[in-house]
Every structure is written in C-alpha cells, then in structure tokens.
Amino acid sequence: xxxxxxxxxxxxxxxxxxxxxxxxxxxxxxxxxxxxxxxxxxxxxxxxxxxxxxxxxxxxxxxxxxxxxxxxxxxxxxxxxxxxxxxxxxxxxxxxxxxxxxxxxxxxxxxxxxxxxxxxxxxxxxxxxxxxxxxxxxxxxxxxxxxxx
Numbered sequence: 001x002x003x004x005x006x007x008x009x010x011x012x013x014x015x016x017x018x019x020x021x022x023x024x025x026x027x028x029x030x031x032x033x034x035x036x037x038x039x040x041x042x043x044x045x046x047x048x049x050x051x052x053x054x055x056x057x058x059x060x061x062x063x064x065x066x067x068x069x070x071x072x073x074x075x076x077x078x079x080x081x082x083x084x085x086x087x088x089x090x091x092x093x094x095x096x097x098x099x100x101x102x103x104x105x106x107x108x109x110x111x112x113x114x115x116x117x118x119x120x121x122x123x124x125x126x127x128x129x130x131x132x133x134x135x136x137x138x139x140x141x142x143x144x145x146x147x148x149x
Contacts, residue, residue: 005075006135008064009082010089013131015058017087021094022050025107036105061086081134088127095121 025031026047033043034050068074095117098104107116 002075002078004064004068004073005078006082006085008061008068009079009084010061010086011057012061012065013083013086013088014090015054015056015061015086016083017090018050018054019058021091022047022054026050031108032105034105037103077134077137081131084127084131084134086131088124088129088131091124092121092128095124 022034026033033040033047035046036043065074065079095107099106099117106113107120110116
C-alpha cells in the first residue's frame with residue numbers, strides 16, 4: 001500500500017500543479033498559453049487540453065486516495081510526500097523541458113525572464129526535496145517503532 005499512497009499523492013500533485021499553473025498563469029494573469037508558438041486560438045485549445053489533463057490526474061489520484069481511506073491504508077506522510085513530489089516534478093519539467101528545451105512557452109514574456117525561471121525551478125526543487133524528506137521520515141519512524149516493539 002506504500003506505493004499506492006505515493007502514486008495517489010503524485011497524481012494528485014501533478015494535477016494540482018497543472019491546475020494552478022493553468023488557472024493562475026494562463027487564465028487570470030494571461031502570461032502565456034500552454035503552446036505559444038501559434039495563434040491565440042491554438043493557445044486556448046492547448047490550455048483546454050492541459051486543463052483536462054490536470055483534472056484526469058487529480059481525479060485519478062483522488063480515486064486511489066478514496067480506496068486507501070476505505071481500506072484504512074492511507075499514510076499521511078507518504079501521500080503528502082507524493083503530492084509535493086508530483087507538484088514539484090511537474091513544475092520542474094515545465095520549467096526546464098517545456099520552457100527551455102522545447103521552448104513552447106515562457107513563464108512570462110519580459111526582458112529578464114531568467115528571474116522567473118530561477119524562482120520557478122527553485123520552488124520546484126524545494127517541493128521535491130520536502131516530498132522526499134516526508135516519505136523518508138515515515139520509513140525512519142516505522143523502523144524505530146518496530147525496533148521498540
């Protein structure tokens with residue numbers, strides 16, 4: 001059940017990060033579209049596809065979460081570690097692969113975009129590190145508790 005806790009959290013985290021990115025940066029701030037290398041119509045279609053993906057990932061993660069809760073197998077630190085790993089992984093992938101390698105969009109179209117890139121990617125790395133720490137701390141706690149039993 002440990003892997004299911006992590007995968008449920010990862011799916012939810014990816015979906016949540018994609019959802020926040022799409023709503024905040026694409027819709028409210030209008031800094032970019034998911035695909036900015038074509039017309040605005042294509043950009044809006046690509047945003048809709050990202051939005052659909054984010055909901056499928058979020059709902060998939062929540063279905064697994066509900067099953068874990070039903071079976072009393074939900075482990076908070078594993079799940080939250082997975083959420084941060086998924087959200088940070090999505091953000092790091094977005095910031096490196098989509099922004100810099102594929103160049104399908106930037107965070108924001110300004111002269112000094114590097115500040116945005118650094119903040120975006122550093123926050124992603126922080127989420128990933130905290131996610132791993134949460135998952136690892138649970139393992140240490142369990143080993144300590146088993147040795148005292």
